[in-house]
Amino acid sequence: MCRPPHEDPEYQRQLVGSYRQGLLSTMQNGSARPISIPLSHSWSNSHSPKHMRLSGVSGSPGSPGRRPRSDNKKCRKVYGMDQRDLWCTQCKWKKACTRFGD
DNA sequence: AGTGCCGGGGT
């Protein structure tokens, strides 16, 4: 029913993945406390102060790693350049897709 | 060639 732009600009960017400020919509509480996320401790503060690294992931530390492209069909491939208006907002702006999010 | 995304830029 309608969908005035006072909320959900694209389902409010999809999901209540808001923490940080989206909490307002769900809480409707008058007190917007910027405190906190349930930031837990580092599971035990110093799990093992040793060189924990045998050969797991990591090719180059100073690199974001490779790009394991997925065979998913996202907004762009599904609809095509001729219907860009149907893509999700992120795809429209050449950002990471939020609708499929593979 | 084409998709998919970060970084950067305009309003």
Add this chain to the structure above:
DNA sequence: ACCCCGGCACT
């Protein structure tokens, strides 16, 4: 905040 492209990694 909202709106995009340059250029890059990858297929």
